Amino acid sequence: MTYSSTPTPLQNAKSPIDRLLALSAADMAAIDVIIIERMQSPVGMIPDLANHLVGAGGKRLRPLLTVASAHLCGAAHEVHHKLAAAVEFIHSATLLHDDVVDESALRRGRKTANLVWGNSPSILVGDFLFARAFNLMVETQSLEALGILSNAASIIAEGEVQQLAALRDIDMTEAVYMDVIGAKTAALFAAAAEVSPIISERPVAERHALRKYGQELGLAFQLVDDALDYGGFESALGKSVGDDFREGKVTLPVIRAFASANSEDKAFWTRVIKEHNQDETDLEKAVSILRRAGALQSTMEEAKRRSDNARKALTIFPDSPWKTALSDIAEFVVERIS
């Protein structure tokens, strides 16, 4: 695997995600009905703003995990659909708040809700979607699933605060970075996959396997995202490039490049990250240093290891189209950069 600046976009029409979407078409249609129904409110600003985000597409990767895991454990029923919708609502609430915190301007190829409506509506509609997620979970009558997802929700918030506290910390360690992405991203992937065997009352080994699959897939996904922030094309990704750099968010490529930097490069990173003193040529310079240090390549290799772990976690399940689909997704996530 070599790193180039031409990503295979996640939106690729023949991607394994699209194949899984096709396999799950009936389930995803049922989940869409729940999502649309539960984001309604007589307060018009709520469905308007929620629909701007939810209706913009996105691959519904997390609810797909819940659905595929459900089929891997027997079948997907209405209760799985409700949990899948709850997972998507938690994710949507997080995105709305993240975009306020990060002052993001672009999401899924659209202007962010904070840019269109302002910060306050984004905060409050995020709270609404988060609460509606819990309404849905309560309806499933599964205290165990509620426990898994409410625990994931507090871990996500913890990871977001930790990331914020570590902003511009050029001395951030790899261990802290892995903690942050494990919490802010992988925890929800893990929970989305784990709730299905719980609902289906499957053996604990299957719970652990799917939790592990989700966790490792989430790590792989975020590692790739963090590499793409220094290499993708804005139009293909539907999000801005260089956001992390401009915010002074320290990610694995920067940690690794800084660790092996000569004194001139160390001074560069200290200026642009720690002192947060950047001009418009600095992103290009950063990318050039990252490439020279092999930091994007090594980040992608770390992602590949996580992806392999995710696929290995599935070995306890008998072969099926669902197992193949989940395995292919793990492989695909790290090949967005080919």
Place this chain on the structure above:
Amino acid sequence: MTYSSTPTPLQNAKSPIDRLLALSAADMAAIDVIIIERMQSPVGMIPDLANHLVGAGGKRLRPLLTVASAHLCGAAHEVHHKLAAAVEFIHSATLLHDDVVDESALRRGRKTANLVWGNSPSILVGDFLFARAFNLMVETQSLEALGILSNAASIIAEGEVQQLAALRDIDMTEAVYMDVIGAKTAALFAAAAEVSPIISERPVAERHALRKYGQELGLAFQLVDDALDYGGFESALGKSVGDDFREGKVTLPVIRAFASANSEDKAFWTRVIKEHNQDETDLEKAVSILRRAGALQSTMEEAKRRSDNARKALTIFPDSPWKTALSDIAEFVVERIS
């Protein structure tokens, strides 16, 4: 009851709230232990910021409702304490987000968290406390209590968005205003009181009575708050005065004054609220118009009616110190302005 600008502060040492706090001392100590324990995190910014708000005091009125309702229904056990802590966490999360939305500077006599740490930590720590509230609820193993509180959480968010959408709307009706305060304030009071009879498996009539008590108390509380915003003293209240006016938030005093205003006063309200064009003498002028129109007085009378409704809802319970305490609180809430 006549309206004057000298409030009896909620912090009054001999208030019924203090008497209920004394009566509930053992319960409130147990709840404090849970609150302190559950706002901990290895991410230091979380307990720091949470403690700034939670440790600043406040009367813990909502958890007190849960405790007193529990005793009214027999006894308060650990499960009630956990729900009371969850209620306080939901309230705290709402305060953190509200202060960001309202750009507030003062809360409980302290600088707000958004002023000290910034908006982003306030948003994310609010999310954390909200998630921790659900962790606690899951531990109680009561799906019914979870349903009540998660439903309240989505109604609160809905009310907050509705309030935001109605900002500067000088044509806001009383019905919309009552919807907003019913959602943003009274829903949590109602849920805090209702969860105790649910946990204690009491007859549905007691659930309805305590829900009604909480709802009407919450309305009374918010009506008084909205009157005090045009009449209290900053030092006594521990919050800013004139905040609603400066934000262009339309509350019952303004709705009533506008309804009976002559053309000169209508032009004033249109300028300061709808066009949001204010100078530093306008708050004083607003107060003078509100007094002349009897709008503060009539708002307090509406609060008194709600308080009476709350007390009447308790009649189905046999006499006890807890019933007296809850009744006295309803009376006290509307006599903060004596």
